[in-house]
Amino acid sequence: MIFWAFPAIVIILLIVHYKINSKVPDGLKNIHTITFFDIFLGIITKQVGHDKLYTNFKKYFEKDGVVKRHQFGRWIFMITDPVIAKNILLQTDVYPKVKMEEFLPNSSFAEYLGTNVAFSSGDVWKRHRRVCNPAFKTLPLHLFSETALKMMDILETIDKTPIEIKSLMQRFTLDVLGKVAFGFDFNNLDNPDNVYVKAYNDVQKIIMDPISILFRTERIPVIRQQNLKKVDKLSNLFKEIIKEKHKALAAGKSRGDLLELMLNANENQDNQMLSDTELRHNMAVFMLAGHDTTSNALSTLLYVLSTHKDVQENAREEVLRVLGDNLIPSTEQHKSLKYLNMVIYENLRMYPPASTLIFRELTEDLKFKDFVIPAGSLLELFIYGIHHSSKLWDKPEEFLPERFEKENANSENYSWLAFGGGSRMCLGNNFSLIEQRMVLCLLLRKYEISLAPNSIHKDGLKLKFQAVSHPIELIFKRRD
Numbered sequence: 001m002i003f004w005a006f007p008a009i010v011i012i013l014l015i016v017h018y019k020i021n022s023k024v025p026d027g028l029k030n031i032h033t034i035t036f037f038d039i040f041l042g043i044i045t046k047q048v049g050h051d052k053l054y055t056n057f058k059k060y061f062e063k064d065g066v067v068k069r070h071q072f073g074r075w076i077f078m079i080t081d082p083v084i085a086k087n088i089l090l091q092t093d094v095y096p097k098v099k100m101e102e103f104l105p106n107s108s109f110a111e112y113l114g115t116n117v118a119f120s121s122g123d124v125w126k127r128h129r130r131v132c133n134p135a136f137k138t139l140p141l142h143l144f145s146e147t148a149l150k151m152m153d154i155l156e157t158i159d160k161t162p163i164e165i166k167s168l169m170q171r172f173t174l175d176v177l178g179k180v181a182f183g184f185d186f187n188n189l190d191n192p193d194n195v196y197v198k199a200y201n202d203v204q205k206i207i208m209d210p211i212s213i214l215f216r217t218e219r220i221p222v223i224r225q226q227n228l229k230k231v232d233k234l235s236n237l238f239k240e241i242i243k244e245k246h247k248a249l250a251a252g253k254s255r256g257d258l259l260e261l262m263l264n265a266n267e268n269q270d271n272q273m274l275s276d277t278e279l280r281h282n283m284a285v286f287m288l289a290g291h292d293t294t295s296n297a298l299s300t301l302l303y304v305l306s307t308h309k310d311v312q313e314n315a316r317e318e319v320l321r322v323l324g325d326n327l328i329p330s331t332e333q334h335k336s337l338k339y340l341n342m343v344i345y346e347n348l349r350m351y352p353p354a355s356t357l358i359f360r361e362l363t364e365d366l367k368f369k370d371f372v373i374p375a376g377s378l379l380e381l382f383i384y385g386i387h388h389s390s391k392l393w394d395k396p397e398e399f400l401p402e403r404f405e406k407e408n409a410n411s412e413n414y415s416w417l418a419f420g421g422g423s424r425m426c427l428g429n430n431f432s433l434i435e436q437r438m439v440l441c442l443l444l445r446k447y448e449i450s451l452a453p454n455s456i457h458k459d460g461l462k463l464k465f466q467a468v469s470h471p472i473e474l475i476f477k478r479r480d
């Protein structure tokens, strides 16, 4: 009896708190509300895939292009209307990103990521982007390929037995990111239990934990202290990498990674543009933005190839035709892999790894249809909803790479937004596309890929938020 009393009191207090704070202003009553309990129930019943969120509220997304929820003491509007989406992406002064240091003050999230290119706005963002941009223009292909070949060596030792692809892709993409972004080998493919991987995974767990975000558990000092210790450990590693990189550059040694290119861009300016602390926060945000996204994209991609054998066969035919005897595509060959690109785009439509964008904070009232969303509200572009809207896509639930036959087919009407859009478009889109194409070229040449029998995903992928919820076991059968 006593055992249940405490949780019951907490739940009652939460209900009272929610009821008092989430009173709907008159002007917003006709926008459908997703309640705190819809979200909470979703988390405890593990029904929190963005596919479920979309299907449960599809009626409202399709009719109004917006639904609302009350969270963090404010109203948040999830947008699927493509006209508003376009405005959000193009008018960055009216829709700046929310300031993380104000939104999650004193959190591990704010401590780890500080001020960086992805979460800043206005002049600060311009300064960061000016240093980051040139680094992403000349990506070191050799650093991608050496890790991809290492992964192939690991696969070589396994034949016909199922391989869990989510964790393999996590390990592969972390190693690629470490090497390409700042010349550091996490060595996750060879030794996933090493201290660097652990330090990174510990911080990921903290900053992505939905319960901690929902209930702001870091307001409890002991939790905050424990988390900050873990953040410090990883930040110290990044500090060390920057220090070593300065030394290497002074000694004339070069590997061509992004940090090196950013340090060069920094020195080319009249005044130093980014401090070492700001560079460190950008390293942290590249990890946040570039790791799980690409690893999820590759996992869902391999899954769709395993379940769409015709697509797999067409893609393989193209890879063998374009690459000939080359294992790794050259820069020119990357451009010729037209069908493979269509498959990659369609996968990013079906399963967008960034299925909601960073909150934007309205600086003026937003009037559309018969709604007036007041200044100060938070807007969240719901990419999954836009990508699955039957108003914007023919047969949205079917995997049809051919819909991308015409280049930029759907970017003009803002219905394909896997990498965002406008001036805040993803900095790492080419980085990720190169990585995905390279892996596919190597795997398709060598293996036939099928879904393991009795897979939990045999009737469709199970999602948790934007990622796949359960392991995906695939069989890689060597081709003759």
Ligand code: HEM
Residues within 6 Å of the ligand: 117, 118, 119, 129, 181, 285, 286, 289, 290, 291, 293, 294, 297, 352, 353, 354, 357, 358, 359, 417, 418, 419, 420, 421, 423, 424, 425, 426, 427, 428, 429, 431, 432
């Ligand atoms: C499949 C892989 C990826 C997807 C789906 C993806 C998606 C996105 C999206 C949707 C945005 C816009 C966010 C917004 O406007 O709120 C974005 C921004 C960004 N992405 Fe990516 N991303 C991917 C890979 C990467 C990689 C590999 C890196 C870096 C190594 C990266 C770095 C960034 C950065 C720095 C920004 C912020 C740009 C700015 O605000 O100026 N992303 N990404």
